[in-house]
Amino acid sequence: MPELTTSTGRVHWIGTGMSTGSGLGVVCEGADTLLWGRTTAKAEGCLARLGLTGKSTGRTYSLPALAGELAAGDVVVSMLPATEHPALAQLALERRAHFVCSSYTSQAIAALAPAARAAGVVLLTEIGLDPGIDHLLAHELVRKARQLTGDQSATVHFTSYCGSNPAVPNDFRYQFSWAPRGVLTALLTPARLIDGGTERSVARPWEAVRSQRVGGETFEVYPNRDSVPFVDAYGFPPSWNVQTFVRGTLRLDGWSEAWKPVFDRLAAATDTQITELAAELAANHPTTAADHDRVVMSVKLQIRRNTGETWSGEYVLDVTGDATESATSRLVSTPLACGILDVAAGRLEPGLHQATADPQRVKRWLEFLQRHAITAVYHESTSA
Secondary structure (H helix, E strand, O other): OOOOOOOEEEEEEEOOOOOOOOOOHHHHHHOOEEEEEEEEHHHHHHHHHHEEEEEEEEEEEEEHHHHHHOOOOOEEEEEOOOHHHHHHHHHHHHHOOOOOOOOOOHHHHOOHHHHHHHHHOOEOOEOOOEEHHHHHHHHHHHHHHHHHHOOOOOEEEEEEEEEEEEOOOOOOOOOOOOHHHHHHHOOOOOOEEEEEEEEEEEEOHHOOOEEEEEEEEEEEEOOEEOHHHHHHOOOOOOOOOEEEEEEEEEEOOOHHOOOOHHHHHOOOOOOHHHHHHHHHHHHHHOOOOOOOOEEEEEEEEEEOOOOOOOOEEEEEEEEEEOOOHHHHHHHHHHHHHHHHHHHHOOOOOOEEEEOOOOOOHHHHHHHHHHOOOOOOEEEEEEEE
8 A cells, every 4th residue: 555645734625605614614623724715705704604714714716826835745625516626636636635525426536546546645535415424324234234144145225315405395395505507407317226126227317206204204205326336335245136226316295296397398408498497496496594404314224134034224314404504514514524634634545535435434434423413313123
């Protein structure tokens, strides 16, 4: 294993958008932190909003400006759109600085992994809410299940759903907590999952909506992105017969009915029409300062052994935002802070990490979240 580039303990947090929440304050407590915004004024305004004035320093962001201050062993944190991550990660690698983001691992980031490992640099991705907390909970469920089954064969069903929705349901069953165009684009992205023991693709995820009970309440869920690679990422043993494996989005009951007019327009929309529809939805369904979000996550694993014995474990996270901070912002930025501080402390090995699969680190990161009042409720049942 190449030697890890020694951390300076200095963090460059880039971006001041809605996901830059109280987790930034956690980072400021444990590391020398610079906040880079579109302008210094925006960065300082973000610090003031979070009650962090004087605990971090604002900077005007540009790639050349960051390059001028970036040193080997620093940590670069990207809260910019995912399309901006590769350039930032490449710069970090060139300077032998570490890179962290909460987004999914793109092909461009994955391609940097061998060079990062050789340079002693950490690339940490997928450490936010979803992806992030869901990964930790999934690994913990698999660990629990393997304690029961070992390498014996078993029939397995796995689901992982998460969604940010209005705390007080409205007629539209949704409020836009991020760019409406991004929401529409995600709905147009085909999904791949395992259903009935067979891999299948869904061209329009909204056509695969079904009901799901979580915490005694009925929601609607649908698949998104490509779930299949996470069978291996979560460490499912080859002896498990995977009948169901899906990662997806959770919406309020009645969402699909309320959104039918949107789906009708979206199905054959051009790029221009998608932009126009996004602007219309943003105007008609804005999120105001009086509105609060509610994040609900369910990560569930069910196994049936050849003996007929069944076991089921489920983690449920249910958090509502308040006047101080949205639930989404807190649930993205806090696990991100945990990962950042581990990188800054030199606790991760060089190379690419998608959250973490290490059992001890999973345990420690979940305990970190609990200390910051983020706790998933665990339910378990068995039957002969």
